[in-house]
Amino acid sequence: METIVRPATAEDIPELRALIQASVNHLQATDYTESQRQFALGGIFGVDPLMIEDRTYFVAVSDSRISASGGWSRRATPFGSDSSPARDDRMLDPQHNAAKIRALFVHPSFARHGLGSLILNTCEAAAKAAGFRRTELTATLTGVKLFRVRGYEPVEEILLPLSNGENLPVIRMTKQLPAMDTAH
């Protein structure tokens, strides 16, 4: 399987929405109930076109189809789509704030093939190149399994309220990015 990573474009949005829905419904099924997943889709789990405009959202393309997506952001919004309940478009300061890692979704047909790690590496490298020293994310219980092995430490457990009265448990996690190589 040949995979390339490229910035997402507005034309990708319909395929991204389908990928996110499939990812949530299949890969999160052991961690969240059906109703938690359905009420989180759209606002908490969805596409943020501003990240595409910022050119900080990436897709992995395997055999001509989008197999995974995810991004990083220098904006304060911690998670979610353009209708995220936590929307905050302010710009972060790389000297003092952690860059956000957001909306990492792998298509179920491509799970456990290293694509989540590939997108995460791409995001961390881009955030570091933009001057950030730390990254931070709001992890699903599914994502925690990946992020722990990628060096993320849990900071806080959060219950995100859903519009049906239920909650979605998630975990805020952070990582210190390795220092720049100054050997040459």
Ligand SMILES: CC(C)(COP(=O)(O)OP(=O)(O)OC[C@H]1O[C@@H](n2cnc3c(N)ncnc32)[C@H](O)[C@@H]1OP(=O)(O)O)[C@@H](O)C(=O)NCCC(=O)NCCS
């Ligand atoms: C979380 C997610 C992005 C992981 O993507 P992935 O491409 O399957 O992850 P990788 O193949 O890069 O996994 C790397 C390592 O992380 C760990 N890991 C990842 N998923 C795991 C799981 N479900 N169970 C246990 N360990 C897991 C393993 O150590 C794995 O290495 P291994 O496969 O050699 O054992 C994917 O499951 C997903 O899209 N989930 C649904 C959407 C979601 O909740 N996203 C997170 C938003 S914060």
